[in-house]
Amino acid sequence: MKQKPIYGVMAEFETPEQVLEAARRTRDAGYRSIDAFSPIPVEGLAEAVGFDWTALPIFVFLGGLFGGCTGFGMCWYANVISFPLNVGGKPYNSWPMWIPITFELTILGASLTAVLGMLALNGLPTPYHPTFNVPRFAMASTDRFFLCIKAKDKKFDLAQAKAFLEGLHPHGVYEIED
């Protein structure tokens, strides 16, 4: 029988504190390609698996800037360049009147970037992901916490990684088929 390729190994824990501790120890042991899964956001867990920063706030700022410039630019272009209309000698570029639209489009641009940027950076939607091949992984959205060492890690060796995870006293250790 042909051996199925392996995505990694996964250990199951019962509390956020356990998985946090396990993630730190795994990283200390030299594994770099690791990830943790939890039903609630766990403070410090992303840092423990080696995630340090996200460019999302920068994108959101740029999105807001783009929205605001679009709003102001549109009002200005319509009333100064495209269709100037002299009403009682009032200035064409009556900028205080552009503020509400500028503001609304700033918020719209930033919010759309925040949501779409978050999804894009997270690689969502993901129609298929190997972790779902582990039956117990369904519990990751209820009350169990998982730590995964991926096969692409330079230090990865199936037997060693399994033994290492066993040493962290998890509830169970599973192989993930790719």
Next chain:
Amino acid sequence: MDSEGSRNIAGVTEPEPIIGPGHTFETVTDKISSIVLRGGTTPGWVFGFLIAFSLLMLLNLVVTLLMIKGVGIWGIRVPTAWGFAIVNFVWWIGIGHAGTLISAILLLLHQKWRTSINRFAEAMTIFAVMCAGMFPLLHMGRPWLFFYLMPYPNPMWMWPQFRSPLVWDVFAVSTYFTVSLLFWFVGLIPDLATLRDRAKSKAAKIIYGMLSMGWRGSAVHWSRYETASLLLAGLATPLVVSVHTVVSFDFTIGIIPGWHTTIFPPYFVAGAIYSGFAMVLTLAIPIRKYYHLEDLVTMRHLETMAKVMLATGLIVAYGYAIEAFMAYYSGDANERYMMWNRIHGPYRGLYFMLIACNIVIPQSLWSRRVRRSIPMLFFVSLVVNTGMWLERFVIVVISLSRDFIPSSWAVYLPTKWDWATYLGTFGLFFTLFYLFIRFLPMISIVEVRSLVHETSEEKPHS
């Protein structure tokens, strides 16, 4: 409003817990998701849904008639060209303010009690904004030309009038709707993943699976997710304030007596929050009873919402007082007449009902007994909803029906089709709401789980 307040101020009692005792991740997940996955279609749900759906069909009928015959079927006549349509628009959009306020501002202020109510308050917001948005479109007379409001390249070489608050409204309301929807959906993603993993039927697995987009709770994903949620909350907070401000500009930029005043923006925003919280209470009280959610939506939630209502109600009362004072103090004959007309004119009954509903009766919330009595609280919430509707009627109709030239004065009376349109939007609202509580988790499972975790950390040995 302070979550720790009762401990500090009263000095005698510990604050009540935000969720009932004995809950674990498993129990809260099961409790909320089973309403969707196993609670099924109960007779009570079907009964309520059918009533709502009949009203939605009434809306269908009215809109069809309106398309055929035009806005003449409504009671709007010059000088009162803004009748029920604008009253209902402002009322619905006001209701739509509580959801984003609860989920954005209270998130930034770390008010933990918001977790059990934010999901359905946000749903309420979205559905209320949908109802609100219908009215200006129908009121245009030719709703099929609504796209004239959008800046798009057109053969007439025309732009919308960007100096008009009515165009600002288009941008404000559509942005508000989009951002509220995004915020709501982002909050739903992890819960949809929970439903996907717990669903038994193939169809449910596929649908929730597609909606949850492959969410698997990765720590890195959570980190970006939380960054995005915080940014959205920060963006939504000024947005909430701006939307009703822009709605109030529809009035204040006009020169009609009673409209041309600088207090409108803050007083409209306070009124919106007031009516929004009243509506959250009106919806939360029956739902928690019917679905036995008393240990998630606790007495403490209801009491806190009552306090928010009391506080915003006082701001609204201050607004009324300043309105009357400025009418007097301006020395302007038309402004003074407007105020006299409110108290003595043909609509005086509504004005006094407004004062009773929005100022007098809600003062009962000072009493702890009233705040903790569910029937009383439900009654006050209905009274405030009515009062806020009357407020918009008083502002729109009384000012318009008697403006500067007595020869053009006329009494405005709504027709049966006005009432039918209004009732019809209740149909739309409640149909959507019934579908929401049947098919989506009405309380944020993830946030309640986090709350369980935090409360167990605070008292590790109990």
